[in-house]
Amino acid sequence: MSLLERIASPADVRALGVGELPSLCAELREVIITTCGSVGGHLGASLGAVELIVALHRVFRTPVDRLVFDVGHQAYAHKLLTGRRDRMSTLRQVGGLAPFLDPSESEHDAFGAGHASTAISIGVGLAEGLRLSQAPGQVVAIVGDGALTGGESFEGLNHAAVASGRLIVVINDNGMSISANVGAVAGMLRRDARRFFESLGFSYVGPVDGHDVGALVDVLRQAKDSSKPVVVHARTQKGRGFEPAESDATTRGHAMGPYELRDGKLVRGREGKTTWSEAFAVLLESHLTKNPRAVVITPAMLEGSSLSPLAARFPQRVFDVGIAEQHAITFAAGLAKAGLQPIVCIYSTFLQRAVDQLIHDVVLPRLPVVFAVDRAGLVGADGATHQGVFDLSFSRPLPGASITSPVFADDLPELLQAAVDRNAPAMIRFPRGVVTPSRPVEVDAATRTRWLVSHDRPEAVFVTHGPLGLVASEACVGRPFAALDVHDVNAIDRTMLRSAAESGVMIVAEEVMPRGGVFGAVTEMLALEGHSCSVRQVSLPADAVVRHGEAREQRKQLGLSVEGLVRAAESARKP
Numbered sequence: 001m002s003l004l005e006r007i008a009s010p011a012d013v014r015a016l017g018v019g020e021l022p023s024l025c026a027e028l029r030e031v032i033i034t035t036c037g038s039v040g041g042h043l044g045a046s047l048g049a050v051e052l053i054v055a056l057h058r059v060f061r062t063p064v065d066r067l068v069f070d071v072g073h074q075a076y077a078h079k080l081l082t083g084r085r086d087r088m089s090t091l092r093q094v095g096g097l098a099p100f101l102d103p104s105e106s107e108h109d110a111f112g113a114g115h116a117s118t119a120i121s122i123g124v125g126l127a128e129g130l131r132l133s134q135a136p137g138q139v140v141a142i143v144g145d146g147a148l149t150g151g152e153s154f155e156g157l158n159h160a161a162v163a164s165g166r167l168i169v170v171i172n173d174n175g176m177s178i179s180a181n182v183g184a185v186a187g188m189l190r191r192d193a194r195r196f197f198e199s200l201g202f203s204y205v206g207p208v209d210g211h212d213v214g215a216l217v218d219v220l221r222q223a224k225d226s227s228k229p230v231v232v233h234a235r236t237q238k239g240r241g242f243e244p245a246e247s248d249a250t251t252r253g254h255a256m257g258p259y260e261l262r263d264g265k266l267v268r269g270r271e272g273k274t275t276w277s278e279a280f281a282v283l284l285e286s287h288l289t290k291n292p293r294a295v296v297i298t299p300a301m302l303e304g305s306s307l308s309p310l311a312a313r314f315p316q317r318v319f320d321v322g323i324a325e326q327h328a329i330t331f332a333a334g335l336a337k338a339g340l341q342p343i344v345c346i347y348s349t350f351l352q353r354a355v356d357q358l359i360h361d362v363v364l365p366r367l368p369v370v371f372a373v374d375r376a377g378l379v380g381a382d383g384a385t386h387q388g389v390f391d392l393s394f395s396r397p398l399p400g401a402s403i404t405s406p407v408f409a410d411d412l413p414e415l416l417q418a419a420v421d422r423n424a425p426a427m428i429r430f431p432r433g434v435v436t437p438s439r440p441v442e443v444d445a446a447t448r449t450r451w452l453v454s455h456d457r458p459e460a461v462f463v464t465h466g467p468l469g470l471v472a473s474e475a476c477v478g479r480p481f482a483a484l485d486v487h488d489v490n491a492i493d494r495t496m497l498r499s500a501a502e503s504g505v506m507i508v509a510e511e512v513m514p515r516g517g518v519f520g521a522v523t524e525m526l527a528l529e530g531h532s533c534s535v536r537q538v539s540l541p542a543d544a545v546v547r548h549g550e551a552r553e554q555r556k557q558l559g560l561s562v563e564g565l566v567r568a569a570e571s572a573r574k575p
């Protein structure tokens with residue numbers, strides 16, 4: 001029986017002999033490597049935190065003590081030590097283990113996350129909460145050096161250093177965010193961490209070798225026994241123990257899709273099709289070449305947004321500002337005010353973090369910032385925390401902002417040019433996934449609203465925004481239906497909508513939360529114009545969260561497939 005097979009809960013980790021811990025770590029690594037190989041996942045991040053997690057479970061007793069992992073992507077070893085080993089192969093799939101940590105999955109998960117830089121604030125909240133309710137337990141926040149580039153971490157440190165509830169902060173410093181970490185905090189951690197944290201009022205322990213379990217146990221015990229807030233600084237290596245990850249200079253195998261090992265070499269199963277992010281990044285290359293005032297900003301997502309080649313070509317005009325969405329947007333506002341033409345490439349889910357910056361710093365001064373809103377819609381395996389399904393609801397009320405989405409890849413150049421030309425805030429939303437390259441449909445030059453499929457006397461009209469129009473178009477094939485692409489959700493063409501309303505039945509299909517999206521825009525306009533038309537909506541559920549799983553399968557279940565749309569139209573059309 002392997003050591004891991006003997007571990008049903010963290011108590012069993014504490015029961016092992018000290019000499020057995022390195023073998024336990026090796027076994028954990030093996031399972032992490034095989035799991036990610038078959039289902040994909042946060043490989044490099046989790047490999048780097050193995051010893052740290054074993055040491056944490058030796059010293060602290062969950063669930064009474066609370067381990068709060070920032071993001072939660074590095075914590076596969078924690079899942080494996082807390083009774084979830086048998087289900088590890090279900091990771092990130094429908095009904096399977098969650099991609100990040102989730103208290104509904106295990107009492108050992110102190111808090112769920114998925115977005116970065118929240119652990120310290122959660123930790124202070126838990127510590128104060130335990131203190132005020134006189135409940136037992138210590139609180140430990142485990143934070144990456146990348147997460148420390150996020151302002152919320154510093155808001156949390158500012159409070160933790162003086163709070164009565166005592167927090168232990170463990171810094172998992174591997175020098176990497178997803179890409180190499182950026183900015184001055186990384187330098188401080190290398191050179192001056194003790195002085196920095198002590199000057200804030202923390203005790204500082206470290207730096208300690210984050211792969212020496214014995215040393216880690218010692219420093220964590222010291223932190224546990226201290227009466228002051230403590231920072232434990234562990235130096236770790238991302239991708240540790242798996243050569244292909246260790247030697248991946250760009251991300252150290254941060255996160256990967258399923259892979260195979262052939263002759264000791266890692267083969268990634270990528271189909272070689274162009275994604276929306278890639279298509280947009282390629283377009284940016286020609287845009288930056290032609291427009292010397294154009295600049296690009298990413299909050300730590302060079303890789304995800306496919307911007308690395310662009311950053312290599314334009315090192316002065318592509319800014320990776322770290323995991324700092326709020327700063328990214330206000331920084332873009334500053335650039336725009338100084339006469340530049342900023343394009344912020346940001347995932348829909350991470351734009352959420354900067355709604356006030358969007359309103360206060362960009363929309364109110366009506367600055368010409370273009371937002372390339374990536375991963376708009378369902379994202380699949382990353383699940384609930386990463387679904388790009390809220391941005392439309394908070395963007396639609398923004399005065400003066402346009403919200404467009406390409407249906408085909410070759411819509412992108414016109415959309416970008418139009419966004420830049422309007423000299424006001426502009427959102428271009430596109431989903432996760434591969435593009436449909438060519439555009440067989442003519443666009444109305446004036447309104448840009450277009451019939452993707454027209455029909456003389458349609459019995460129902462599908463109304464969509466973006467690539468879902470392709471699904472709607474397919475649903476029209478051989479049926480008396482038509483499909484309208486609204487183009488700009490904030491400027492739907494009245495004449496087009498009126499003629500769609502003449503069919504008597506509209507089906508608004510959208511891959512977002514149902515309140516505040518295209519359905520709202522369409523029904524508001526119809527009401528204002530005094531048209532009567534039956535309008536149905538196919539979208540996400542209003543009162544539930546769509547969790548992890550294959551997005552295509554989820555779309556099917558939500559009725560956002562060809563069959564689903566046909567069903568919706570047939571049941572709605574007039575007999």
Ligand SMILES: Cc1ncc(C[n+]2csc(CCOP(=O)(O)OP(=O)(O)O)c2C)c(N)n1
Pocket residue numbers: 045048070071073074114115116117143144145146147148172174176177178238254299300301323325350353
């Ligand atoms: C608010 C937010 N922005 C971006 C991301 C995407 N993201 C996930 S992990 C990660 C890097 C985290 O780096 P670090 O905290 O150092 O942890 P490591 O992966 O190096 O262990 C990023 C940028 C996120 N999860 N949340």
